[in-house]
Amino acid sequence: MATIKEIARAAGVSHSTVSRALNDSPLIAEGTKEKIRQLASEMDFEVNHAARSLNRRVSNVIGIVTPPFFGDMKSELFFASLTDQLIRALQDEGYLIKMEYGGAENGRVRKLSRGRNVDGLIIIDKDLPKSDAAFLKFEQMPVVFLHYEPEQFTPDEVYLVKTDHHTGGFLAGEHLLENNRRRLMSLTAKDGVSIEYTERTDGFLHALKTHRAPDPVVLKTALSFHAAYETVSMTPAIAKREIDGLFAQTDIIALAAIEAMKDMGVRVPEEIAVVGYDNIEIGSYFKPHLTTIEQPVRPMVETACRLLLEQMSGKNPPFQHVRIKPTLIKRDSVVASS
Incomplete structure (x- = not known):
């Protein structure tokens, strides 16, 4: 008797x-x-x-997988807000929640999913091991990736909801330029952390190019x-004061930068204006209040939940990458240069 792997090899397609074809999925051509x-x-x-029947068992539980650093809320306040709103939204729909911290690296995606202990997964992690990625593809578990773009999936085999970070970087650069700031710097993550920082930098550079501003320091x-x-x-x-x-x-590194500049005698925003990213609550309490x-977060959570629940109900929406535009929040850390 043949296995699915052998049929996939003979057909020249994935497992x-x-x-999906044997389960008559509408995502597969006739x-x-x-x-x-x-x-x-x-x-x-x-x-x-019998196995198919078991696989369709309803547990009324949704799993959420977060990255291993998530336990450090001091530096990950954005993720605290994101996950809090996600849990509330799913609970409002009547679901129980199972959390796995750092689950991807430890194979807990498979542990969480095996035996259909959960009806679906929302994964806030980009670094799934190949074995977990293969498991998700094979099992057809309803899954949505939130915030992070998974590296092991192509666009035509995953549901992804994230911020349009290119637009975010563009908005930051444009706002500084509109306030007569021309000698700019971007403070960003070290290489290899996440594609989102590359996208933010690209958007920032795009704004400067559009407005014919000098190249920034990165x-x-x-x-x-x-x-x-x-x-x-x-x-x-x-x-x-070579930058303005x-x-x-x-926001965390923006607030750190402001505190460092205060201790250096640099006046913010008069000498150097600052724009952060995330809009965590603490930024509105520091002085100056952080632009x-x-x-x-709310539209991302709502979209991710909708896509997951549609999969779980059998609607099988087309695979899609949803990028939602961020918003500029103007406060006191940017003023027009005199």
Whole structure:
């Protein structure tokens, strides 16, 4: 008797395509379904109806998988807000929640999903191991990736909801330029952290190019408050006022930069204006109140929940990447240069 893997090899398609075709998924073309069914018949493949019945069992539980650093809320206040709103939205729909912290690296995606202990997953993590990614594709578990773009999936095989970070970076750069700030710097993550920081930088550079502004300085740092404070404190271009505007790509490092500049005798925003990113609540309490780019947390959560619940109800919407535009929040850390 043939296996799904053998049928996939014979048909020249993925395991998940074979599984979807045999389950009559509307995501698979009729011609492909017919070819796979014919091969399954010729290769003496039999569907395990008992297993299929078990797989359709409803647990009324949704799993949420977060990255391993998520336990450190001091530096991840944005994720605290995102996950809090996500849990509330799912509970309002009547679901129980199972959380896995750092689950991807430890194979807990498979543990959480195996035996249909959950009806669906929302994954806030980009670094799934290949074995977990293969498991999700094969099992056809309803899944939505939120905030992070998974590296192991192509656009035509995943549901993704995230911020349009290119627009976010553009808004930050444009706001500084509109306030007569022309000598700009961006404080961003070190290489390899996440594609979102590349997208923010690209948007920032696009704004400067659009407005024919000089090329900025791009300064890289670890994303903790302490690391950003130290980085800014040791940057001569800031001490010498060689820049007049700073786009810090998280609110945490923006607040660290402001505190460092205060200790250096740099006046914010008069000498150097600052724009952050995330709109975490604490930014509105620091002095000066932080101008920032607000990530669209509520629309992201609502969209992710809708896509997951549609999958769970059998509607099977087309795979899609949803990028939701952020908003500029104007406060006191940016004023027009005299």
